[in-house]
Amino acid sequence: MNLSSRLGETAKKYFDKPAYIFQGNISTYAELDGAVSKFASGLEQLGIKKGDHIALVLGNTPHFVIGFYGALRVGATVIPINPIYTPDEIGYIVNNGDVRAVIMLDLLVPLFEKMNQHLPKVEHLIVCETSPGANNELDVSKLSIYPKLKSFTEVVDTGNLPFPGPVLEDDDVAVILYTSGTTGKPKGAMLTHLNLYSNARDVADYLKISKEDQVITTLPMFHVFCLTVALNAPLMSGGTMLIVPKFSPKEIFKLAKEYEATVFAGVPTMYNFLLQYPEGNPDDLSSLRLCISGGAAMPVALLKGFEQKFNVLVSEGYGLSEASPVTCFNPLDRPRKPGSIGTNIVNVENKIVDENGDEVPEGQVGELIVRGPNVMKGYYKMPEESDAALRNGWLYTGDLARMDDEGYFYIVDRKKDMIIVGGYNVYPREVEEVLYNHPDIVEAAVLGVPDPEQGEAVHCYVVKKNPDLTEDDLLVYCREHLAKYKLPSKIEFIEELPKNTTGKILRRALKDLVTK
Template identity: 75%
Template sequence: MNLSAQLNETAKKFAEKPAYYFMGQASTYAELDGVITKFASGLEKLGVQKGDHIALLLGNSPHFIISLYGALRLGVTVIPINPIYTADEIGYILNNGDVKAVVALDLALPLVEKVHTNLPKIEHYVFCETKPESLVLSEIETLSVYPKMKSFTKVVASGDLTFQGSELKDDDTAIILYTSGTTGKPKGAMLTHKNLYSNAKDVGQYLKMNNDDRVVTVLPMFHVFCLTVALNAPLLSGATLLIAPKFSPKEIFALIKGQAATVFAGVPTMYNFLYQYPEGNTEDLKSLRICISGGASLPVALLKNFEQKFSVMISEGYGLSEAAPVTCFNPLDRPRMPGSIGRSILHVENKVVDELGEEVPVGGVGELIVRGPNVMKGYYKMPEETAAAIRNEWLHTGDMARMDEEGYFYIVDRKKDLIIVGGYNVYPREVEEVIYNHPDVVEVAVLGVPDPNQGEAVSAFVVSKNPELSKEQVLEYCKEHLAKYKVPTTIEFLEELPKNTTGKILRRALKTQVTQAVGK
């Protein structure tokens, strides 16, 4: 079984049930499945064949779902790309990913014009109309890329509802997800049909998703967290997607209340914004049966404050692109452990090992490694990096973790973010958890900075809601709750912390800012 085939089965079972709501419009499962089939057929008529690569430069919209599932039905490999990337970033992925066709909003056409001259392999640019077709045509007829332009609407219209799709094998590459590239250029994680289907199915079962659920889909669809947890798993379960094109606390509160949402998935920053939103109240979220957090570690103070304010449980999980992505979740049928990423989900094994690959004792800190049907087949055109990441069927995550006696895992920090102060290990998250507990702190990020005496020192960057809060007060607070070597030597107040499009705080970008500032 695969995502495309399962969606077709779901459409037969729940034909008249809404598959999604978007900007006041709805589509049933039967309608969605039909458009997907026609898009797949339309792509084939353009000359796109099984095994070709197609890129999606799309935000949260029905266009993304139709393009994704249509391409998968044809047997095409999909490469989702963040549409706000720069021309250079997009150009690199399109070139490295050997892309044959691109599906993009008409709003992205100026960006397409910038990159296409260096991408001779791309034969078609399918533009999704957000404006009247006549207006779009008048804008693109002067572009040099115009001869390769195709209308999304016309591609669908040209398709055949009787199209049967391609025969898909479990090990066929379904999606290539380019990682953020913490070192060097981004790497393309190749996820197979089996990877995606197994993880979506297992996550859906673990979270008890069903056809009565109404899932808020506001995380970026091009991101693997949304892709599996808030898109694929709900669609396989016959649930209804409540698609939000962007995150806004006011609009999310209104969407949840107005559409009686039952599931919300977000990153910690989203929960922080919702918690801080002055007009939000328990009544707005009373329809939710569960909130899901992932993408970054959720501060325990924020988890407790949010749950107390809104009377809804947050289940924190863990995943990474290379694992399609989920490996752990806090169970729904037993007590949740604050600060934990939960236990291994169905069919997935997690364990904590030392540098020799030996499992560490319960409570000991080591690298988290993962094995299961969700683990990628490798990095695209990068055999050496693949061999370094996957050893003896185990995916090495690069995250430091520990496991308790009940099998709950706790992320300590990224291996590369470890701060060594005079020979002592300091994990940034531990310091961040303490500072997050201060009532005046909204956000915090902790970094290691060079120190002539200790090798490294701890530095904290704080966003406060109290303009009167002083550096001295934060330091005193830290001294009360941390060992001396863990206490930050410097506290810097910022208006905001750098984040990516999912809202994840970017320590790397912050470190670059600090390095540049020191250099000046």
């Protein structure tokens, strides 16, 4: 069984039930499954075959759902990409991921026109009509990418039914998720059909997601948290997705009330905005039976404040891209423990080990490792990194954690120096790489500092060679090379970075400067 075949079975069982609602428009399971098959057939007619790589550069729209499942149905490997990434970031993933076709927002046509000569492997650019008149000023027939351009609608319309598709094996790679790497370049975590299917199934089972649920899907679909918890899990259970293009407290309250939403999944930043929203009426969220939080640790005060105001349980969990992503959740049939990431979900085992890989006693801090059918196949074209992360059947997360006497896990520290901004991972090295490329910078060091709205913010210390270089100059430069959430909130110039005797930069000393 895989996600594509499960959608087909769900469509037969609940053919006239809404699969999703988007801006007031309802699509039934039968309509969704038909569109998926026709899109898969259309891709095949373009020459896309099993094993080819297709990038999805889209936000939260039906195009993402149809594109994702259609690509899986034709046997392609999907590479989701954040559409707000810069050309440098998108280009690296597209090229490193050996992408043959890109399904993209119409707003991105000018960007891909500029990138065209740097994307030699891309043969098709399938454009989704999401913003009427987005490129009215362009004469697309004169663009260098014109021969590659296809309309998403036309690809669907040219498809044939029925479309059986190729045989998909459990071990075939279904998705490659690029995660920010400590070396400065993203790593592509290869997730198989079994990885994704098993995690969506087990999450749906653990959180009791059913055909009765109306799930608010406002987390970005290109992120694995949303992909599994708020997209795949409800679709395999016969639930209905309430698709929100962009998070807005006003829209969430309105949607929840109008459609009697039962499940909301978000990162702590979203919960903070909902709690602080002046016009937030608890009655509008009265239909919610469950709220799910992930992406970063939720402050206990925020968790308790949200639950008290809206009278709904918030279940915190833990996951990572390499595990499809969920490994832990606070259980619904036992006491929830604030500050904990919960217990093992079904079929997944978490363990705390020392440097030798031996399990440590309860309460003792060690590295969190994971095993189960959800654990990735490895990193794309990175055998050494794969061997370092996958050892003896276990995925080594790099996170420090402890377990109590009831099997509840607690994250003590995150992967080395990773910064979490609004639920998104930012590795200091990524930002440092950009800063080091500036001709007027000698040294740079990046760290995370507390931020009341985003959880953490990016703080930079820079040694410059040009005395005329200003913070504003660098911020303009960074905007050209980094996604918005990775941008520094503060850049400070200092004479020298603190180092130890071996020349290693002492981040702790820099953190001490921030707190002074």
